[in-house]
Amino acid sequence: MTPMRRAGSVLLTLTLAFAGARAVVAQAGAPQGNAASGAKLYVDRACWQCHGLAAQGGGIAGPRLAGRVQVWAAFSAYVRRPAEEMIPYTAKVLPDRELADIFAWLRSLPQPPAVDSLPVLSR
Amino acid sequence: MAKPGSRVDRRKFLRGAAAAALTAPVIPAAAQPPADAPRPTAPAISPAQASQALAAEAAPLAAEVDALTVDNPGSDFMVDVLKTLGFDYVIANPASSFRGLHESFINYGGNASPEWLTCAHEQAAVNIANGYFAVAGKPMAVVTFAPSGLQHAAMGIFGAFSGRTPTYLLCANIPGGEDRRPLFDWGPHAMTDPAAMVRDMLKWDDTPASLQHFAESAVRAYRMAMMEPRGPVMLVVDAALQEDSVHDRGALRIPKLALASPPAGDANAVAEVAKLLVAAENPVVLAGDVARDEAGMRLLVELAETLAVPVQGGGRGMPNQHPLAGGGNVRSADVILALNEDALYGRLNRFRDQTVRGAAPLTKADAKILSISSYDLNVRSNYQNVERFQEVSLAIAADPQATLPSLIEACKKLITPERRRALDARSSTLAAASAQALERARVEATYGWDASPITLQRLAAEVWDVIKGKDWASVGANGGRLWNADKFYRTMGAVNGGGIGGSLPIAIGAALAHKKSGRLCVRFQPDGDMLYMATSLWTATHHRIPMLIVMHNNRAYHQEVMHLQRMANRRQRGVELAAHGLPGATISDPDIDFAQLARSMGAYAEGPIASPKDLRPALLRAIARVEKGEVALLDTRTQPR
Numbered sequence: 005m006t007p008m009r010r011a012g013s014v015l016l017t018l019t020l021a022f023a024g025a026r027a028v029v030a031q032a033g034a035p036q037g038n039a040a041s042g043a044k045l046y047v048d049r050a051c052w053q054c055h056g057l058a059a060q061g062g063g064i065a066g067p068r069l070a071g072r073v074q075v076w077a078a079f080s081a082y083v084r085r086p087a088e089e090m091i092p093y094t095a096k097v098l099p100d101r102e103l104a105d106i107f108a109w110l111r112s113l114p115q116p117p118a119v120d121s122l123p124v125l126s127r
Numbered sequence: 128m129a130k131p132g133s134r135v136d137r138r139k140f141l142r143g144a145a146a147a148a149l150t151a152p153v154i155p156a157a158a159q160p161p162a163d164a165p166r167p168t169a170p171a172i173s174p175a176q177a178s179q180a181l182a183a184e185a186a187p188l189a190a191e192v193d194a195l196t197v198d199n200p201g202s203d204f205m206v207d208v209l210k211t212l213g214f215d216y217v218i219a220n221p222a223s224s225f226r227g228l229h230e231s232f233i234n235y236g237g238n239a240s241p242e243w244l245t246c247a248h249e250q251a252a253v254n255i256a257n258g259y260f261a262v263a264g265k266p267m268a269v270v271t272f273a274p275s276g277l278q279h280a281a282m283g284i285f286g287a288f289s290g291r292t293p294t295y296l297l298c299a300n301i302p303g304g305e306d307r308r309p310l311f312d313w314g315p316h317a318m319t320d321p322a323a324m325v326r327d328m329l330k331w332d333d334t335p336a337s338l339q340h341f342a343e344s345a346v347r348a349y350r351m352a353m354m355e356p357r358g359p360v361m362l363v364v365d366a367a368l369q370e371d372s373v374h375d376r377g378a379l380r381i382p383k384l385a386l387a388s389p390p391a392g393d394a395n396a397v398a399e400v401a402k403l404l405v406a407a408e409n410p411v412v413l414a415g416d417v418a419r420d421e422a423g424m425r426l427l428v429e430l431a432e433t434l435a436v437p438v439q440g441g442g443r444g445m446p447n448q449h450p451l452a453g454g455g456n457v458r459s460a461d462v463i464l465a466l467n468e469d470a471l472y473g474r475l476n477r478f479r480d481q482t483v484r485g486a487a488p489l490t491k492a493d494a495k496i497l498s499i500s501s502y503d504l505n506v507r508s509n510y511q512n513v514e515r516f517q518e519v520s521l522a523i524a525a526d527p528q529a530t531l532p533s534l535i536e537a538c539k540k541l542i543t544p545e546r547r548r549a550l551d552a553r554s555s556t557l558a559a560a561s562a563q564a565l566e567r568a569r570v571e572a573t574y575g576w577d578a579s580p581i582t583l584q585r586l587a588a589e590v591w592d593v594i595k596g597k598d599w600a601s602v603g604a605n606g607g608r609l610w611n612a613d614k615f616y617r618t619m620g621a622v623n624g625g626g627i628g629g630s631l632p633i634a635i636g637a638a639l640a641h642k643k644s645g646r647l648c649v650r651f652q653p654d655g656d657m658l659y660m661a662t663s664l665w666t667a668t669h670h671r672i673p674m675l676i677v678m679h680n681n682r683a684y685h686q687e688v689m690h691l692q693r694m695a696n697r698r699q700r701g702v703e704l705a706a707h708g709l710p711g712a713t714i715s716d717p718d719i720d721f722a723q724l725a726r727s728m729g730a731y732a733e734g735p736i737a738s739p740k741d742l743r744p745a746l747l748r749a750i751a752r753v754e755k756g757e758v759a760l761l762d763t764r765t766q767p768r
Contacts, residue, residue, distance in 0.1 A: 050692045050706035053685070056766045058575030062584050065689060065768040070574050085482075091693045092482050097702040116573035124592045124743075125569050125609075 034076030035100060037108025045102050046109055049093070059110055066090065073110040080107070197372035201338050202231035204373055205364070208342045208381050209268060212349050214241040214295070216259065216639070217268040218252045220279075221245075224272035224299035224316045227369030241268060244670055247662035249276045251632040253283025254624045255666065256294045258602070258636025261622040264420065266352060267636065272299040273321030273363070281325055282625040283632075287359035288328035289512055290623030291416070291502075293352030296361035298322070299369070300334075306367045321363050327509040330358030338368065339379055346382045355389040355526040356501040389526035392499055396523045397530060400464065400497050401537035403521075405546065407462035407495075410436045411455040413474050415467035415500075416621035417527045418444030424615045426531040427466075433538050435554035440468070443618045448565065448611050450558035458489050465498045465519070466527040472517040482697070486515075499534075501526040568608040580764040581739045583679065584609075589742045590649060590677060593750060597647045602637040602674060603630050604651040616646070627684075628659025631676075635667045638674040647753060648674040652760075654714055654721065655684045661724055667758045668729035675753045676760040677746075678721055678734070681767045687712040688767070725760040734762025 046052060046059070054066030061068030073079050080103055083093050093103070120126045172180075205228060209217070217232060219225070232243050246252040249271050256267035271280045277298050287294040301307050301317045318324075322332040331351040335341035341362070348360040373379070392400075404410055412431065418424045418441070427444045428451075430436070437455030438445045445452050457463060457475055465471050475496065478486045490496070496519045503524040506513060523530065542550065572584035587606030595611070601618045612618050624633050631652060638648040657678070667674065688708050695705035708715075722732035731752040733745050742763070749759035 048703045048706050050702065053689050053692055053706070053767055056575055056578075056582060056768065057580070058578040058582065058766075060571075060575030060578065060582050060584070060766075062571045062574065062582070068571060068574055089479070089481065091689075091696045093696060093702075094699055096699045097696060117576055119569050119573055122573060122576065124588050125572055 034107070035104040037104035037106070039105070039108040039112040041102075042105035042107065042109025042112075045106050049098055049102065049106070050091075051106065054090070059113060069110050070113045071115065073107065076104075076107060079103075195370075197370075199373045199376060200227055200231065200369065201371050201373055202227040202369035203235045204338050204376065204379060205341060205345075205369065206231045206236040208345045210236065210240060211381050212295075212345065212384060213265065214268045215263070215265070216244050217241040217270060218244040218246050218255055219270040220247060220249050220252060220276065222272040222276055222299065222316075223311070224276075224301055224366050225270050225297070225364065225369065227366065228270065228297070228299065228364065231369075244666065246632075246666050248660060249279035250281075250283045250625075250628065251660045251663040251666070253280045253294060253296070254286060254629045254632035254660070255636035255639070255663065257283065257287050257290060257292045257622050257624065257629075258619070258633030258638075259640050260292050260294065260636075261619040261633070262600075262602075262616065262637045262640035266293045266295040266349070268295045268297060270297045270299070272316060273318040274324065275315045277321055277324055281328075283629065284325050284328050284359055284361075284625070285510070286623040286625030286629050286633075288507070288510065289625065290621050291357045292359065292622060293330075293357040294359040295349065295352055296359060297364050298361055299364050299366055301366045303365075303367055316366075322361055325361065327507055328359065329361050330505060332361040332363070334363040334365075335368070336365070338373060341368070342379065342381045346384050349384055350386055354387045355529075356505045358505060389529040390501065390504070390524075391533065392523040392525035392530035394533065396521065397533050398537050399521060400499070400523070401534055401541055403462050403495055403497065404434055404436065404464060405538055405541040407436075407460075409455070409460050410434065410462040410464065411457055411460040412436050412438040412441075413457070413463060413465045413468045413471070414438055414441035414444060414527075415465075415469055416442055416444070417466045418442075418615060418620075419528055421615040423528040423531075426528060426535065430531055430535050430538075432554070433535055433542070435550040435557065436464075437557055439474075441466075443612070443615050443620055446611075446613050447608060448561075448613070450561045451554070452561065453564065453608075454557045454560050457494075458491070460490065460494055462495045463490065463497065465496065465500065467500050467502060468498070469500075469502050469512070470514055471496075471498065471519075472515040475517060476515075480693075495520045497521045497523075499523045499525055499527045499530055565608060572609065575766070577739060578766065579737050579739065580681070580766050581737065581742065582766050583768070585739050586651075586677065586679075586742070586763060586765060589739070590746060593743065593746045594647055594649055597750075598645070600637075600641050600646045600648050602634040602641070602648045602650045604653075604679070605649075606651075616641070616644075627656050630656050631660050632663040632666075634674065634676075635663055635672055638667070639670070639672045642672060647750065650674060650676050652676045652678050654678060654680040654682065654719065657721060657724075658714070658719070662728070664725055664730055664758065664760075665728040671756055672758065673753045673756045674758055675746075675749055676725075676730075676758070678760065678762045679765050680719075680721060680735070680762055681765050682715045682718060683708055683713045683767065685712075685767045721762040722760065725758070725762075730758040730760050732760040732762065734760075735764050736761060737764040 055061050055069050059070040083103060086092055221229060252269050256269050259267040271277050298321050300321050301312050307313050307317055326332060331348060333344040335344050344362055348362055352360040417427055424444050427441055431438050431451040437451050439453060439455060475490050476486050477489050498519045572588050575582040576585055588609060591606050591610050600616055605618055619637055622633050624630050634650040641648050691709045691712055692705045695701045722734040725732035736745055745761050749761055752759045
């Protein structure tokens with residue numbers, strides 16, 4: 005299977021894992037994270053390698069995280085035991101405290117511009 | 128062997144000439160007198176010495192000396208043969224083993240049909256030929272020599288083998304020990320069996336021992352290469368056969384070429400496939416490289432529309448924004464039709480390379496898997512390009528494009544009006560899903576829109592916006608779903624360069640094939656790949672092959688960066704170090720100035736461009752240069768993926 009084909013299934017799974025649980029109380033049990041620290045950790049812990057420096061995803065390696073990460077329980081569970089091709093992160097190399105900072109940074113990312121506001125995409 | 132008289136005693140002459148060259152005095156440049164120095168007076172010779180010199184000059188050639196001045200060299204005949212095969216181009220990095228053939232192409236053949244292209248590396252030469260075929264649909268001849276040139280060419284040949292490209296190789300060799308120049312030819316220009324080095328990757332090869340043999344094998348090689356499934360072929364060309372005079376040109380005959388028609392599927396088996404497809408509730412077509420031309424694309428579309436079946440893959444054989452392109456799911460499919468799908472196992476199984484390694488089927492247990500493939504007709508054992516074995520319910524060893532007309536006809540006969548209504552309803556559902564997927568792709572592109580380095584989605588969108596009104600063609604790595612690849616020639620087929628370093632020469636060969644039509648050729652170029660064969664840029668500028676190259680310059684071998692990260696995570700060490708790229712996987716410090724590199728070879732270039740707002744004006748300037756016939760490169764700094 006090519007990386008692109010894998011990415012499609014990864015995207016689907018991740019979407020279900022993160023967004024599908026929105027009915028649950030959004031941040032139940034979520035530790036308090038520091039978004040500024042999370043921005044640095046996102047780079048230092050290599051999340052950017054697959055998901056892009058703006059968490060935009062969309063390439064052949066990893067899906068978008070910006071605007072998609074919603075629920076701490078689903079997010080942290082997936083990072084520890086990914087269902088698909090993502091590199092697993094144990095608590096030894098990425099403690100919950102650091103993961104919470106990354107979670108906070110991802111949730112702090114602003115909404116992208118609307119498609120129709122971008123002439124290149126709307127033409 | 129040549130006929131008696133055609134190469135009489137030439138080897139002895141060569142031996143004598145070489146010996147003379149070795150014994151002749153050589154005056155070092157530094158020891159020579161300046162040009163304005165008084166000319167020394169010639170030393171006087173005695174009458175006896177003069178008489179002796181005159182006698183030596185006028186004496187008949189010694190028995191062991193051969194005359195090299197010929198009127199009708201064998202390589203002229205070889206050019207006659209190759210001209211009948213219709214090559215537009217022949218490409219090479221020059222070498223003495225084929226000096227005879229090279230001279231004949233230029234002076235005897237007029238350097239036209241085929242025209243000789245100059246390349247700085249044999250691997251690039253083979254890949255330019257691979258890319259040329261992908262667009263032109265006809266092979267380019269590559270000339271190289273054994274062993275050195277052939278070893279350089281090997282990765283390109285592997286690409287032709289993997290991509291089933293009928294690249295036509297002529298490998299010069301000096302088999303005769305007496306023909307080899309001492310000091311020069313014994314090591315780097317001579318082998319016992321050159322083809323052995325690459326035979327596992329060739330569809331066919333031969334070593335003609337005479338000119339008539341060459342003519343017959345040249346025509347056979349062409350037909351073998353072009354017959355489905357296609358593949359690279361090679362003739363080993365004796366250097367002496369090139370250089371010796373033809374004894375009797377009238378006795379030599381060039382056979383006529385007749386290409387073999389591709390094999391179509393057995394009628395009974397095709398009828399069974401049609402029956403299963405028409406009855407299926409959730410069929411999916413998995414298409415590899417199916418279409419050879421625009422007609423093949425129309426057939427694949429007709430199959431999809433007849434059956435309301437989604438087509439995954441298909442490359443240039445399926446318009447990427449067609450409502451039936453890219454939809455469906457093998458997990459829910461009840462019938463799966465694979466057409467020339469050489470990665471079938473990977474498409475139908477889930478493989479994990481994570482904390483655990485394992486594989487499991489994605490398909491339903493009762494799914495019917497059908498295969499129509501010509502790839503079963505030519506399998507090599509050494510190079511494992513067959514993937515893990517995938518069970519199928521029914522396999523037809525045949526060319527899909529040749530089989531599609533009968534399959535479509537068989538399906539149409541089975542579709543009742545009631546079934547048609549059901550298929551139309553399914554078609555509407557799939558079309559709606561396709562439209563939603565396209566809209567999602569537009570929304571996805573907005574994320575990281577203003578990021579620097581530039582996201583690949585922004586880069587693709589900006590390039591698309593300036594080319595969509597033109598007659599464009601992607602010569603590698605197009606912009607994905609947002610680009611409307613509505614014609615067969617918009618993208619390339621399953622062309623393969625054998626690994627990193629192959630794709631730039633492939634793009635140049637493809638752009639050469641598009642040149643006559645005046646299409647705007649565009650390529651996204653990874654930095655790691657560029658570094659392997661950057662010199663092929665000079666081939667593009669030298670031969671005036673216009674194309675736009677937009678760099679995916681992420682300053683890393685990023686695939687390996689991610690693999691090393693995977694290792695660090697598994698071993699729970701050095702994760703932060705790996706996050707910034709372990710030594711050995713990055714291409715920075717210093718960053719490479721690809722614009723300067725391109726300019727050094729005569730291309731128009733700008734960069735580095737790291738801000739997305741600078742993209743559009745740079746693209747417009749670069750396209751203006753390409754439309755004047757130039758090569759233009761934009762060194763764009765991009766996100767890793």
